[in-house]
Amino acid sequence: MVAEYRETGRPAPAVFDTHAHVSARAFDKDRHEVLGRARDLGIVFLEVGFNEDSSRKALALAEEAGGFCAVGIHPHDAMADESLEARWQYIETLALQSPRVKAIGEIGLDYYRELSPKKAQADAFVMGLDLARRHRLPAIIHQRQCSWDVVSILEKHGCDIPLVFHCFSEGIDYARKCLDLGGYIGLGGPLTYPRNGYLRDMLKFLPPDRLLVETDCPWLPPQSKRGKRNEPAYIMEVIQAIAGVLGRPPAEIMKLTFDNGVRVFAIGEGEW
Numbered sequence: 565m566v567a568e569y570r571e572t573g574r575p576a577p578a579v580f581d582t583h584a585h586v587s588a589r590a591f592d593k594d595r596h597e598v599l600g601r602a603r604d605l606g607i608v609f610l611e612v613g614f615n616e617d618s619s620r621k622a623l624a625l626a627e628e629a630g631g632f633c634a635v636g637i638h639p640h641d642a643m644a645d646e647s648l649e650a651r652w653q654y655i656e657t658l659a660l661q662s663p664r665v666k667a668i669g670e671i672g673l674d675y676y677r678e679l680s681p682k683k684a685q686a687d688a689f690v691m692g693l694d695l696a697r698r699h700r701l702p703a704i705i706h707q708r709q710c711s712w713d714v715v716s717i718l719e720k721h722g723c724d725i726p727l728v729f730h731c732f733s734e735g736i737d738y739a740r741k742c743l744d745l746g747g748y749i750g751l752g753g754p755l756t757y758p759r760n761g762y763l764r765d766m767l768k769f770l771p772p773d774r775l776l777v778e779t780d781c782p783w784l785p786p787q788s789k790r791g792k793r794n795e796p797a798y799i800m801e802v803i804q805a806i807a808g809v810l811g812r813p814p815a816e817i818m819k820l821t822f823d824n825g826v827r828v829f830a831i832g833e834g835e836w
């Protein structure tokens with residue numbers, strides 16, 4: 565269905581949305597159009613899985629569309645009937661199946677909704693980190709209202725792999741800790757929300773070579789699309805917001821974040 569994504573007429577990739585869920589059900593009716601809008605703007609994205617089924621779909625979409633993906637178990641999905649070991653084994657088979665798998669994630673902790681018990685979340689997180697380290701893949705970290713627990717697990721279980729702190733919504737102190745761990749900071753829709761001045765302050769503090777952009781679509785649309793479904797094409801509003809805060813041309817932010825994404829996910833030139 566999406567095979568023509570890589571056919572003639574596709575502009576060279578210029579913007580890298582490093583965190584999307586286009587294989588989610590929210591796109592079942594018009595995925596083809598969503599991919600077309602992204603393609604027309606030169607936007608490529610990393611499709612991110614959050615459990616076994618969505619990781620399988622993420623890989624299928626990456627293969628079909630000529631893109632890339634991450635496979636993992638989200639803290640919300642940490643609790644299940646099947647053992648975590650068996651579930652991570654399945655994720656590992658996906659990771660070994662294709663060079664299009666560029667990261668393990670999303671993994672982490674979420675105490676805000678706590679849809680899985682904290683212990684299960686921590687176990688799943690540590691297993692995900694182990695898998696990433698075994699295969700020398702970056703880990704995409706989800707964290708919500710649990711910040712320092714994420715950091716202490718990362719400190720305890722090593723962080724000798726690249727870390728991507730996705731949908732970053734913390735202040736400067738926490739950002740400093742993530743940068744000390746060698747982490748990259750993913751910024752998306754929340755940066756554009758009027759009440760999030762603290763995020764824009766944090767952005768000014770970030771070293772440019774650690775900055776990534778993302779949509780986390782279908783969730784977290786930028787300000788002008790609030791209340792609607794998000795999609796990769798809307799990443800441009802995040803780029804504009806960053807450009808405004810840093811006083812730089814949008815084209816420069818596009819190139820900077822694109823190059824950072826290519827570097828952290830180790831995407832080779834001929835792989836697009």
Ligand SMILES: [Zn+2]
Nearest residue numbers: 583612670780
């Ligand atoms: Zn996500």
